[in-house]
Each structure stands twice: as C-alpha cells, then as structure tokens.
Amino acid sequence: MKEYPADEASREEVEIRSSGDVVKARQAVRVLAQQAGLSLVNQTKLVTAASELGRNTLIYGGGGTARAVIVRDVARVGVWVSFSDTGPGIPDIEQALTDGWTSGSGMGLGLSGARRLVDEFELDSAPGAGTTVTVLKWAR
Amino acid sequence: MSDRVPVLKIGDILLVSIQVDLEDQMVLDLQDDLSQQIVATGARGVVIDISALEIVDSFVGRMLATTAAISRVLGAETVVVGMRPAVAMTLVELGLSLGGVRTALNLELGLGYLRRAQDTPPARR
Ligand SMILES: Nc1ncnc2c1ncn2[C@@H]1O[C@H](COP(=O)(O)OP(=O)(O)OP(=O)(O)O)[C@@H](O)[C@H]1O
Ligand SMILES: [Mg+2]
Numbered sequence: 325m326k327e328y329p330a331d332e333a334s335r336e337e338v339e340i341r342s343s344g345d346v347v348k349a350r351q352a353v354r355v356l357a358q359q360a361g362l363s364l365v366n367q368t369k370l371v372t373a374a375s376e377l378g379r380n381t382l383i384y385g386g387g388g389t390a391r392a393v394i395v396r397d398v399a400r401v402g403v404w405v406s407f408s409d410t411g412p413g414i415p416d417i418e419q420a421l422t423d424g425w426t427s428g429s430g431m432g433l434g435l436s437g438a439r440r441l442v443d444e445f446e447l448d449s450a451p452g453a454g455t456t457v458t459v460l461k462w463a464r
Numbered sequence: 465m466s467d468r469v470p471v472l473k474i475g476d477i478l479l480v481s482i483q484v485d486l487e488d489q490m491v492l493d494l495q496d497d498l499s500q501q502i503v504a505t506g507a508r509g510v511v512i513d514i515s516a517l518e519i520v521d522s523f524v525g526r527m528l529a530t531t532a533a534i535s536r537v538l539g540a541e542t543v544v545v546g547m548r549p550a551v552a553m554t555l556v557e558l559g560l561s562l563g564g565v566r567t568a569l570n571l572e573l574g575l576g577y578l579r580r581a582q583d584t585p586p587a588r589r
Contacts (some may be wrong), residue, residue: 343488351485352517368550369520372558379488423559433522437558454489 325446325458327403328395334359338390340407349390352405353405360394360401361463369441370403370461376434377407377457383428385409385455395460402443402462410454417447469494471501477578478502478540481513491527498531502538509578510535511573515546525560532565541581542566545574 357367388409407422442459449455533540567573
C-alpha cells in the first residue's frame with residue numbers, strides 16, 4: 325500500500341490480548357473515522373472491518389497490536405488501520421481471502437468481507453512470520 | 465467482563481435490547497441465555513432489538529442466525545428489529561445476508577409480526 329502522510333497527533337495503538345481489547349480497538353477506529361469526517365456508512369464499514377481483523381489477530385494470531393492514524397492525500401482525508409501479530413502466519417493467502425474459507429469454525433467472511441468494506445487492503449503474511457493486515461478508508 | 469445482556473419476559477415473548485458494544489463472550493452468553501429462557505418460559509416469540517448497535521460483524525451476525533434457528537426448533541419465532549441502515553448496507557457488503565432471520569424495522573412492527581404469526585394456526589401458514 326502506498327504510504328500517505330500521517331496526522332501524528334491522531335495516532336492510536338491498542339494491544340490485542342482479549343476480546344475486550346478488540347472492542348477497544350474498534351472504538352478507537354470509530355473515533356478517528358469520525359474525526360476524519362467519514363460518512364456514517366463509511367465509518368460503519370471501516371469499524372466492521374476492524375472488528376473482523378481484530379478478532380482474527382486475537383484468535384489466529386494469538387494476540388497482537390492494532391494501530392490507527394488519520395492520513396492525508398492531495399485532496400482527501402482517510403483512516404489507516406493495521407493489525408499485526410507474530411502468530412503462525414497464513415500459508416495460503418489466496419485461499420484465506422476466499423469467501424467462505426475458514427480453518428476454524430467461522431464463516432470465512434472476515435478477511436474477504438473486510439477487503440470489500442475498505443478502499444485499500446494489504447495482507448502480509450508468511451508461515452511462521454506472523455500476519456499484518458493493513459486497510460485504509462477515505463472520506464468522500 | 466461477565467456482563468450479560470438482560471432477557472425480559474413480556475407475556476409469551478422474550479425481549480432482548482442490546483445496549484452496549486458487545487464483547488464476543490457476551491454474544492455467546494446471550495445465545496445460551498435465550499435458548500434456556502425459551503425452554504424455561506415456553507415463550508412463543510423472541511424479539512432482539514439491535515437499534516443501539518453501531519456495527520454487526522460476522523460474529524454477531526452468526527449469533528443472530530443461530531439464535532433464530534435454535535428458537536425455531538424450540539417452538540419460538542425470532543424477529544430482529546431496528547437494524548440501522550448503515551449496518552444493513554455493511555452487512556450485505558460483508559457477505560452476510562441473514563437469510564433465515566426475520567427482521568422488522570422497529571419494535572412495534574416486530575411485535576405485530578409475532579402476534580399475527582401466533583394468531584395463524586400452523587396448518588394454514
Ligand atoms: N492473523 C491471522 N493469523 C493466522 N491465520 C489467519 C489470520 N487471520 C486469518 N487467518 C486465517 O484465514 C482464515 C480466514 O479468515 P476469515 O476471517 O476470513 O474467516 P474466519 O475467521 O475463519 O471466519 P469469520 O471471520 O467469518 O468468523 C482463518 O480461518 C484463518 O485460518
Ligand atoms: Mg475471521
């Protein structure tokens with residue numbers, strides 16, 4: 325994903341160790357989405373994506389870190405969010421991004437659905453090297 | 465941590481109004497509580513009011529679908545009421561259609577639906 329200038333004062337970081345932390349992370353994302361002026365629908369989409377990704381970080385990654393910051397492009401403002409863990413990683417990324425594919429008991433909608441809900445999406449993962457998912461939603 | 469969403473009994477209907485941002489464990493507890501309460505009270509209908517919910521993700525969506533299925537098996541009809549428009553748009557894009565979950569715009573319409581469903585003898589439905 326391209327790097328955009330960040331509004332450093334807005335930066336948020338939440339350690340994800342429990343499902344309560346997932347709630348904290350999505351609340352932090354909601355606050356930034358409001359500050360960045362995202363429409364209500366776009367706020368809802370971004371926060372829902374963050375909820376999916378945060379749960380994956382907790383369940384499959386064994387916990388990790390959520391980071392969020394307001395970013396600016398030439399004429400637009402957006403919210404950048406990332407979830408990182410040092411868990412087992414994803415062996416087959418394409419499979420993991422397929423609607424309905426789950427290695428557990430989920431519906432396999434988290435990753436593929438989150439990708440649809442945001443404007444930019446990047447998944448970095450390798451077996452044994454952990455997983456980082458980065459998303460961005462612009463205000464428009 | 466161990467907060468639970470209250471389940472209210474009104475006649476033969478169980479009413480749940482979700483007022484807080486739910487942790488996953490609370491979602492699972494609610495599903496358990498509802499199943500047990502349906503059996504304990506012989507309720508014929510369940511109304512789940514989600515008008516205060518700012519998001520419904522796949523976890524909560526799955527709970528709604530599962531609860532509707534369980535309650536049907538236990539002889540009660542479930543109606544989910546008050547979904548915000550932004551939540552509905554997001555759910556569909558996420559890929560969750562909630563097929564099999566009866567929904568109504570608000571509490572009044574949801575209760576009306578349950579009343580009519582109960583007035584109709586099963587044979588004619
Ligand atoms: N952070 C992660 N670390 C390791 N594996 C992951 C991670 N995130 C996702 N995965 C893998 O990708 C699969 C697909 O994830 P996705 O979120 O789409 O579905 P799910 O979590 O299984 O179900 P749902 O999110 O619908 O409840 C998971 O089953 C898991 O195997
Ligand atoms: Mg998931």
